[in-house]
Amino acid sequence: MHVRIVGTGLIGASLGIALSRKGFRVSLLDPSPTAMRLARDLGAGELASDVAEKPDVVVVGAPPDVAADVISAELTRWPEAFVTDVASVKGAVADAVRAAGGDLARYVGSHPMAGRERSGAMAARGDLFEGRAWVIVPTARSLPAAVDAVREIARAVGSAVSVMQAHEHDAAVAVVSHVPQLAASLVASRLRDLSDPAVALAGQGLRDVTRIAASDPRLWTQILAGNAAAVRDVLRELRTDLDEVITALDALDTADGVGALEVVNRAIGNGNVGHARIPGKHGAAPTAYAVVVVVVPDRPGALGQLFTDMGEAGVNLEDLHLEHGLGQPFGLAEVSVVPGSAEHLRRALDERGWRVHD
Missing domain, CATH: 3.40.50.720 (NAD(P)-binding Rossmann-like Domain)
Incomplete structure (x- = not known):
């Protein structure tokens, strides 16, 4: 062809x-x-x-x-x-x-x-x-x-x-792609006027949420303009949820905060439910993995050695997140594995000289 x-x-x-x-x-x-x-x-x-x-x-x-x-x-x-x-x-x-x-x-x-x-x-x-x-x-x-x-x-x-169909696609990507881009950009924009010491406190959570905020503004302006109606509808629903949380937080800031904690708890809980629906590895149903945290020195070959030692221990890597310690010459590798192999992996890595956190 x-x-x-x-x-x-x-x-x-x-x-x-x-x-x-x-x-x-x-x-x-x-x-x-x-x-x-x-x-x-x-x-x-x-x-x-x-x-x-x-x-x-x-x-x-x-x-x-x-x-x-x-x-x-x-x-x-x-x-x-x-x-x-x-x-x-x-x-x-x-x-x-x-x-x-x-x-x-x-x-x-x-x-x-x-x-x-x-x-x-x-x-x-x-x-x-x-x-x-x-x-x-x-x-x-x-x-x-x-x-x-x-x-x-x-x-x-x-x-x-x-x-x-086109309408089905556009409604879907508004939720799974276009609004997440806007959300990441809006959160990242809060950092513009933040002091350097405050920004230095940023952890992996902020990096995860704002990763796509580095995207091309011109391209995303075109995308959002082309799907404006579907994105607008999702944002209106999101605004309703935000207004409820803001009202609850206002109540918590006063003496009369009855019911406010339930609103906040429900917002976080609904996020748990939605997150659990994101497809897992290879598009399969979501799977709950155990996380083994390993201290990885910031030097060439260290991460590759970790992978090699995992392979020699007979444990498959399902997912990986890296978090770098503020001002420290090491990172924390959050290694996701099937639950049944977590304890075996901890022992195997400990025997090979790795610092493993519970």
């Missing part, structure tokens, strides 16, 4: 690298000659100007606010090719393609649920899509063959494929 990728940012370049490694022929086009050549040099494919054959599938990696124009142009230019896009908003893009008179039979929307807080081809990775969800969003007129072609691409790069 010859796949033409239009737009060689993070997603487009990563897709080109992954498909090229799988034996697909990939041609690249981008408004920026520098970005296009960088993607080529990273192994994402050939420059479109160097490829004479017609594409079988065109993947549009343009930003959401211009994706429909690019899709329509590609549908016109390649009347025998299927065209998909990877924008994180689907309803607005499909509506715009329809309004422009694009051939909806050959168009299939799609959205790989993969990304990084960094953008551009330089951040591209060939394994970006492995184990990640890839949503196919056909129109009412999309040909089955077009859907199958996009599914083949998604599966080739290791994604778990699902099919949704």
